[in-house]
Amino acid sequence: MAKVIITCAVTGAIHTPSMSDHLPITPQEIAEQAIAAAEAGAAILHLHARDPKDGSPTPDPAVFMQFLPVIKQSTDAVINITTGGGLGMSLDERLAAPLQASPEMCSLNMGSMNFNIAPSAARVKTWKHAWEKPYLENTTNYIFRNTFQDIEQVVERLGKGHGTRFEFECYDVGHLYNLAHMLDRKVVEPPLFTQTIFGILGGIGAEPRNLMFMKETADRLFGKDYVWSVLAAGRNQMPFTTMAGMLGGNVRVGLEDSLWLGKGVQAKSNAEQVAKIRRILEELSLEIATPAEAREMLALKG
Ligand code: KMH
Numbered sequence: 001m002a003k004v005i006i007t008c009a010v011t012g013a014i015h016t017p018s019m020s021d022h023l024p025i026t027p028q029e030i031a032e033q034a035i036a037a038a039e040a041g042a043a044i045l046h047l048h049a050r051d052p053k054d055g056s057p058t059p060d061p062a063v064f065m066q067f068l069p070v071i072k073q074s075t076d077a078v079i080n081i082t083t084g085g086g087l088g089m090s091l092d093e094r095l096a097a098p099l100q101a102s103p104e105m106c107s108l109n110m111g112s113m114n115f116n117i118a119p120s121a122a123r124v125k126t127w128k129h130a131w132e133k134p135y136l137e138n139t140t141n142y143i144f145r146n147t148f149q150d151i152e153q154v155v156e157r158l159g160k161g162h163g164t165r166f167e168f169e170c171y172d173v174g175h176l177y178n179l180a181h182m183l184d185r186k187v188v189e190p191p192l193f194t195q196t197i198f199g200i201l202g203g204i205g206a207e208p209r210n211l212m213f214m215k216e217t218a219d220r221l222f223g224k225d226y227v228w229s230v231l232a233a234g235r236n237q238m239p240f241t242t243m244a245g246m247l248g249g250n251v252r253v254g255l256e257d258s259l260w261l262g263k264g265v266q267a268k269s270n271a272e273q274v275a276k277i278r279r280i281l282e283e284l285s286l287e288i289a290t291p292a293e294a295r296e297m298l299a300l301k302g
């Protein structure tokens with residue numbers, strides 16, 4: 001059986017500082033947590049940046065450059081930079097840091113969608129920063145824009161321009177068909193690292209039958225041309241990644257996707273979540289892929 005690639009999504013642009021004291025914000029915190037996650041078993045580190053002053057998501061390449069070299073110096077993990085960015089960023093802003101850093105891997109979101117994270121604001125009692133509440137509430141009227149032209153532009157500028165390969169983010173069944181369309185037209189090349197995503201309000205719900213359906217659809221569309229991975233938001237993170245492991249898939253954890261370790265227990269770090277899923281997978285007699293093995297499985301430039 002193939003080894004399991006663990007991706008860790010370290011901070012993201014969904015959660016805000018008031019939701020958890022453990023969410024890494026500054027370049028130093030992001031670097032420290034990313035390195036610890038790699039030491040715990042993550043072969044791939046999916047990275048966003050935040051404004052060190054107030055924790056708001058930033059596309060500023062100068063901020064990315066404060067932590068990317070530090071992480072590269074201390075780990076062999078694959079660097080995967082977001083092209084999704086955060087609420088309100090233009091495509092050019094979203095591409096600025098990846099184009100400067102030329103990473104082995106970037107995320108590529110496979111369709112436009114509503115993306116509502118406002119419900120998670122209800123749990124917050126006091127706000128640390130003025131931007132957080134409106135940021136979350138704006139998502140009731142937010143369209144996460146990823147048109148066919150946007151997708152092709154990302155592939156053109158990063159894939160063709162820099163040899164970057166992609167984590168294809170598929171939040172619903174239609175996104176798998178969008179990816180198949182890109183494969184048919186030879187816009188993208190196998191192996192397709194396909195991240196199927198469950199439990200984002202606006203995408204497919206976190207129900208086991210949906211996980212099976214997404215897998216079966218991807219099997220039908222891509223056959224041997226894809227490498228399957230799963231992430232699920234919030235409390236569904238560990239159950240869904242466990243199911244993925246049992247079904248021969250790869251997994252993504254990290255504080256971008258969930259602030260929790262278990263019921264009522266916040267994760268104190270990204271490494272804690274990596275260690276937990278690693279423990280579960282190894283208990284199931286599965287082996288964890290090293291960064292070198294992940295590079296080979298995903299045909300990365302290295
Ligand atoms: N926030 C995740 C559900 C991106 O950065 O491009 C998906 C993601 C998007 O990681």
Ligand code: ZN
Binds near residue numbers: 013046084
């Ligand atoms: Zn992300």
